[in-house]
Amino acid sequence: MGDARPEPQTAPPIPGIRDIAPGTRRVGIGWATMTWLITGGAGYIGAHVARAMAGAGERVVALDDLSAGIASRLPADVPLVRGSSRDGDLLKRVLTEHAVTGVVHLAARKQVAESVAQPTRYYQENVGGLATLLEAVAEAGVQRFVFSSSAAVYGNPDVDLITEDTPCAPVNPYGETKLTGEWLVRAAGRAHGIATVCLRYFNVAGAAAPELADTGVFNIVPMVFDRLTRDEAPRIFGDDYPTPDGTCVRDYIHVADLAEAHLAAARRLGGRTGDLTVNIGRGEGVSVRELVTLIGEITGDTRPALVEARRPGDAPRAVASAVLAARELGWSARRGVREMVESAWRGWLLHRGG
Numbered sequence: 129m130g131d132a133r134p135e136p137q138t139a140p141p142i143p144g145i146r147d148i149a150p151g152t153r154r155v156g157i158g159w160a161t162m163t164w165l166i167t168g169g170a171g172y173i174g175a176h177v178a179r180a181m182a183g184a185g186e187r188v189v190a191l192d193d194l195s196a197g198i199a200s201r202l203p204a205d206v207p208l209v210r211g212s213s214r215d216g217d218l219l220k221r222v223l224t225e226h227a228v229t230g231v232v233h234l235a236a237r238k239q240v241a242e243s244v245a246q247p248t249r250y251y252q253e254n255v256g257g258l259a260t261l262l263e264a265v266a267e268a269g270v271q272r273f274v275f276s277s278s279a280a281v282y283g284n285p286d287v288d289l290i291t292e293d294t295p296c297a298p299v300n301p302y303g304e305t306k307l308t309g310e311w312l313v314r315a316a317g318r319a320h321g322i323a324t325v326c327l328r329y330f331n332v333a334g335a336a337a338p339e340l341a342d343t344g345v346f347n348i349v350p351m352v353f354d355r356l357t358r359d360e361a362p363r364i365f366g367d368d369y370p371t372p373d374g375t376c377v378r379d380y381i382h383v384a385d386l387a388e389a390h391l392a393a394a395r396r397l398g399g400r401t402g403d404l405t406v407n408i409g410r411g412e413g414v415s416v417r418e419l420v421t422l423i424g425e426i427t428g429d430t431r432p433a434l435v436e437a438r439r440p441g442d443a444p445r446a447v448a449s450a451v452l453a454a455r456e457l458g459w460s461a462r463r464g465v466r467e468m469v470e471s472a473w474r475g476w477l478l479h480r481g482g
């Protein structure tokens with residue numbers, strides 16, 4: 129990729145505030161300087177958020193332990209502190225030395241099957257790590273906090289559109305850590321006067337640039353690419369669901385739209401108090417069969433899918449109501465599923481050398 133950025137730092141030393149491009153913007157009735165710490169900033173979504181926020185003129189510093197992240201995903205003008213969001217001493221120093229005024233917390237483990245096999249690790253990392261971060265945030269007097277939550281908090285509700293009032297009933301430890309995380313974020317917000325936003329992402333796909341693409345094979349789009357690349361037919365788990373074509377229906381959101389939602393959330397927090405929890409989706413359902421057909425069209429590999437047995441725990445339909453995000457954040461998704469698959473495929477070809 130020809131990336132010339134320096135190796136990420138291990139703490140100490142921490143990059144000084146002079147390392148950050150100056151960025152001052154009007155907040156409320158006066159001029160204030162905002163600096164956002166993005167945990168998990170070298171990850172798939174975090175790097176998109178860093179790029180969107182820095183591109184919009186916000187000061188940004190990323191923190192990532194690079195357990196799953198890639199340093200070269202970050203824009204050259206975004207400093208990266210290599211370290212863990214579970215390291216309270218490091219966090220306190222980063223928050224102080226960079227004069228951080230808001231945090232976007234994405235660092236987490238995110239694999240459902242792994243969370244079923246290793247629940248204590250998931251609670252320690254996703255909930256314990258969040259508690260450590262919130263303590264440091266409260267102590268440093270940071271007053272804005274955006275939390276990466278997930279549609280996994282809902283479990284499998286039997287509704288046409290999932291609103292934020294749909295009861296939460298997660299069906300795996302990953303979803304439980306996200307729901308517990310939301311409770312913790314709101315409680316800490318109330319206790320310490322931190323304005324908070326929890327963003328419940330639906331199915332994230334695509335890439336704003338090929339080098340930013342998701343390199344994991346945990347979601348349906350890369351899973352189908354993986355099968356095709358290995359000269360195998362895509363698999364569809366169940367075609368006898370009560371949906372129009374019998375396959376499961378999901379709400380896919382382009383990661384570039386998701387990144388813009390974070391920017392909207394961060395800006396909403398300027399000068400506000402209280403908490404907000406919103407779905408981040410398109411409000412439109414796409415069936416697995418429709419998605420697999422589209423992937424065939426875009427990759428040029430139109431071999432028929434194999435239909436296999438249903439997987440336990442798959443809901444027939446999970447589609448967001450996107451009304452609250454539009455009203456509260458002034459944000460709506462702009463990119464469609466074709467753009468998601470095309471951009472994800474370009475990223476796959478870059479990373480997998482297809």
Ligand SMILES: NC(=O)c1ccc[n+]([C@@H]2O[C@H](COP(=O)([O-])OP(=O)(O)OC[C@H]3O[C@@H](n4cnc5c(N)ncnc54)[C@H](O)[C@@H]3O)[C@@H](O)[C@H]2O)c1
Nearest residue numbers: 168170171172173192193195196197212213235236278332
């Ligand atoms: N990808 C999705 O479809 C999806 C859907 C809903 C919610 N989310 C949430 O979004 C967030 C980001 O997901 P992603 O897809 O970008 O995953 P990712 O694995 O690409 O990014 C996570 C980043 O956090 C870093 N990290 C993990 N633990 C850390 C720690 N203790 N300290 C510092 N850095 C740490 C990893 O190195 C990685 O760069 C996660 O909280 C995830 O649960 C993702």
